[in-house]
Amino acid sequence: MVLRVDVMDAALHAHYGIDPVRLRETRRVIALAPGGSLLDESYVQELAAEPALTLLCGRYEGFDERIIEHFAGETLSIGRYVLSGGEPAAMVVCDAVLRKLPGALGHAESVMEESFSEALAGDPEYPHYTRPAEYRGWRVPEILLSGHHERIRMWRGEQSRQRGERGEGER
Ligand code: 4GS
16 A cells, blocks of 8 residues: 555644645655665764654555655655564654754763764774673773773774774674
């Protein structure tokens, strides 16, 4: 089944009280689809800067193309695979975007030096360790126990770069 343009029109109109053709002039309206622009950290950052978003998704094969043309300004994909419903994709977008908003995170989860951040030049995060320093013979790297903050900072930078080059997580 394909999501009908008249049904989407009625739903958007009922919710926002204006013609959906005008709605996209007031806020970013995004249709979720496997073939859309791939979500990455910079896309997330861009969306987090918007005052409001509208995400369109449904438990259907897809949208009548007129929905994309007239009601949505763009299509977004969370990855090149097919879900049975667009709702989990919308939840992924919400989770990634909402944690960028002021007050969403505590100090423990700083967004400054995390994977793909500017601080790490777009590379993935360096490896993390915590107590105990040795567990089943597996030791935390000696440098991290050294107390040399500058050397630790450089080590983390190298690790992050190496992971970026290797493309950790790629198959
Ligand atoms: C995606 C995706 C997706 C496509 C929804 C088939 C149900 C499904 N949406 N990124 N109909 N990947 N949507 O698979 O955003």
